[in-house]
Amino acid sequence: MIMTDARTDTSTAASNSGDTHDVLQAKGLTRTFRVGSGLRGRGRLHAVDDANFSIGRSEIVALVGESGSGKSTIARLLAQVYRPTSGEIFFDGKPLSSLRSRREVLRYRAAVPMVFQDPFSSLNPAYPVSHGILRGLKLHRPDIAPGERRAEAERLxxxxxLSPAAQIVDRYPYELSGGQRQRIGFAQALAYRPKLILADEPVSMLDISIRIGLLNVMTALRDEQGVSLLYITHDIASARYVADRMMVMYAGRIVESGPVDDVLGDPRHPYTQLLVAAVPDPRAELAVTAEMAKGEPPKVIDPGPGCRFADRCPLARDVCRTTTPPLLELAPGIEVACHVAAEEAGRGTESMATAR
Known part of the structure; x- marks a missing residue:
């Protein structure tokens, strides 16, 4: 399947929404879990460590990384399924830790709904597909009269x-394909009138022939509804197709972020370089190369200082094993957490200054 670019200019989309500031920010976001039992076996699994990122209005941000890197944990932190161990999440400039009343929490969850990976278990088989949509309208859209909810469900x-909507609205999940069920998930999210949708691997369980349709739904939501999306995936091809920006995650840490074309066209972190090298054709599926498989899996239970990719990195130096690299802006809009990349960027800056 050939994927052409479905992205629009982010600045244009943001200006169309009438607001250019970020819809969500995370600062120092950390989540650990206690593992083991007994005094000697007790430890802390660092699922997400000191994550700093933002999502702009009318923007699709792809969060990419291998299984176990912490991508879904970030989604669950943003959805308030988990509470952060430390750090803060700001929504429309307001910290989530300040939400006190049930009404405030429900208002946030309506503005930031989640679309899950499995379209076969995310819908209740005992109800028609309209059930979740109508319930969302009843709870979160008091402006819609009861007699108008069905028409609104069909519009969504x-x-x-999904058309003709009048025929789809009363069907049961078992009567629909996987792709249709996943579209129902997006329709349920839209019923809340969201500002940001958390899409956790929404196309990974679908046949490749119908994935493109769901990706186009995501871009349409951004372009036509002004909705932002956090698209969690391990598939670089689909991320390049729909995303405006990309964040690369490894062992609980964000190691690189920036505009998707810059990250994939000129990757600076060695882990991102290996990901891109594994997919020389951006339309191909992500595959693990022999070089990526070298070394031990990253240690995320009580990890010490240093880069967690160091044992698998062909460029690792002594400093990489003793000092945790901070996420630094090495070029306009490009942030990288790598001692080697920072050193190379410094040399490039010095060379430019000397040439002047």
Whole structure:
């Protein structure tokens, strides 16, 4: 399947929304879990460590990384399934830790709904697919009269590419394909009138022939509804197709972020370089190369200082094993957590200054 670029200019989309500031920010976001039992076996698994990122209005941000890197944990932190061990999440400039009343929490969860990976278990088989949509409208859209909810549900189904909506709305999940069920998930999220949708591997369980349709739904939500999306995936091809920016995650840490074309066109972190080298054709599926498989898996239970990719990195130096690299802006809009990349960027700056 050939994927052409479905992205729009982010600045244009943001200006169309009438607001250019970030819809969500995370600062020092950390989540650890206690593992083991007994005094000697007790430790802390660092699922997410000191993550700093933002998501702009009318923007799709792809969060890429291998299994176990902490991508889904970030989604669950943003969805308030987990509470951060430390750090803060700001939504529309307001810290989530300040939400006190049930009404405030429900308002946030309506503004930031989640679309799950498995379209076969995310819908209740005992109810028609309209059930979740109508319930969302009842709870979060008091402006819609009871007699108008069905028409609104049909409008939402049409918005995610399900037509004729009048025939779909009363069907049960078992009567729909996987792709149709996943579109229902996006329709349910839209019923809340969201500002940001958390899409956790929404196309990974679908046949490749129908993935493109769901990716186009995501871009349409951004372009036509002004909705932002955090798209969690391990598939570089689909991330390049839909995302405006990309964040690369490894062993609980964000190691590189920036505009998707810059990150994939000129990767600076060795882990990102290996990911891109494994997919020389951006339309191909992500595969693990022999070089990526070298070394031990990253230690995320009580990790010490240093870069967690050091044992698998072909460029690792002594400092990489003793000092944790901070996420630094090495070029406009490009942030990288790598001692080697920072040193190379410094040499490049010095060379430019000397040439002047």
């Amino acid at each position: 189904l049409t918005a995610v590419g």
